[in-house]
Amino acid sequence: MSGFKTIEYYVNEDFSFEIKRNSKGQKIGKLIDLKTNKKIGQDLDQKVIPENVENLVNVAKVVISAAWQDGKILQSEKDAFNKVFESVDVSPEQEQDIKNELLKPTPIEELVKKIKTREEKLLILETSLLLIIADNEFHPKEKAFIEYLVKEFKLDKTDFAILYNVLPEKVRKYIIKESINETLAIKADEIKTLAQFSDKNMLRNVSHEKVYSSFMNNWKNRSSRYRRISSY
Numbered sequence: 001m002s003g004f005k006t007i008e009y010y011v012n013e014d015f016s017f018e019i020k021r022n023s024k025g026q027k028i029g030k031l032i033d034l035k036t037n038k039k040i041g042q043d044l045d046q047k048v049i050p051e052n053v054e055n056l057v058n059v060a061k062v063v064i065s066a067a068w069q070d071g072k073i074l075q076s077e078k079d080a081f082n083k084v085f086e087s088v089d090v091s092p093e094q095e096q097d098i099k100n101e102l103l104k105p106t107p108i109e110e111l112v113k114k115i116k117t118r119e120e121k122l123l124i125l126e127t128s129l130l131l132i133i134a135d136n137e138f139h140p141k142e143k144a145f146i147e148y149l150v151k152e153f154k155l156d157k158t159d160f161a162i163l164y165n166v167l168p169e170k171v172r173k174y175i176i177k178e179s180i181n182e183t184l185a186i187k188a189d190e191i192k193t194l195a196q197f198s199d200k201n202m203l204r205n206v207s208h209e210k211v212y213s214s215f216m217n218n219w220k221n222r223s224s225r226y227r228r229i230s231s232y
Contacts (some may be wrong), residue, residue: 002125003017004022005020005021005022005032006018006020007019007021007027008021013034014033014035015031015032015033015034015076016032016042017032018030018032021087026045028043028044028045029043030043032039034145036123053088053089054093054094055116055120056117056219057094058111059120059124059219059221060098060101061101062111062124062149063124063128063131064081064098064101064104065101065108065145066127066131066142066145067081069106069132069141069142069145070137073102080207080209083209083212084216091193093198099168103192108145110169111153112149112153114154115153118226119225120222121153122155122159122163122222122226123215123218123219123222123226124149124164124174125146125149126167126218127211127218128145128149128164128223129146129167129171129175130168130206131208131211132146132174133170133171133174134206134207134210138178142169143161143182144158145230146182148182150183150184157185157227159226160184162188162226162228163184163226164181164184164194165194166226168206170206172195
């Protein structure tokens with residue numbers, strides 16, 4: 001366990017649970033019986049599935065492409081992006097890929113070919129829309145970029161309704177102002193209905209730091225965040 005730092009510690013009268021992380025961001029949890037001071041079971045190693053990291057990197061490249069649509073990426077934005085990737089166990093090749101994208105993005109036509117699941121597509125659209133709002137500068141290329149993604153991703157109306165519902169009010173206003181709701185196949189009367197189910201306590205300060213932090217959190221919870229709920 002040398003080289004690991006404690007990042008979280010939980011304790012009650014009977015047990016303690018300690019989570020440590022190494023320099024690569026990998027975590028190990030240890031459960032201790034305080035009455036006997038002995039470890040219960042094996043150390044709980046964090047498992048990183050390689051293909052999931054690869055998918056995350058592919059999604060991140062599209063997000064970087066979205067950030068480039070206004071023609072620039074500030075150093076502060078690069079720093080914010082790199083910070084959220086500190087805990088991701090990417091390979092040296094994947095790390096270099098990300099650095100290359102931050103310097104010069106790959107044509108979006110090539111990037112979208114590697115995006116397969118609906119959850120990845122929704123996460124990209126959500127993050128891209130948040131990035132447009134983050135710098136308060138709206139460019140025609142940003143709108144065209146969103147419209148291109150919508151066309152290529154071929155999601156259905158239910159997916160777009162889920163997307164609209166999770167977005168903060170500031171982004172919804174932008175969607176309506178730029179008539180992107182028409183691209184998303186959401187009608188004006190449907191917007192009124194969706195507004196009744198929107199969470200009012202969502203992301204308000206749409207800074208680059210908040211956007212990228214939300215991106216990583218939403219990646220981890222994408223299955224539940226974009227889950228379809230059946231109605232009877």
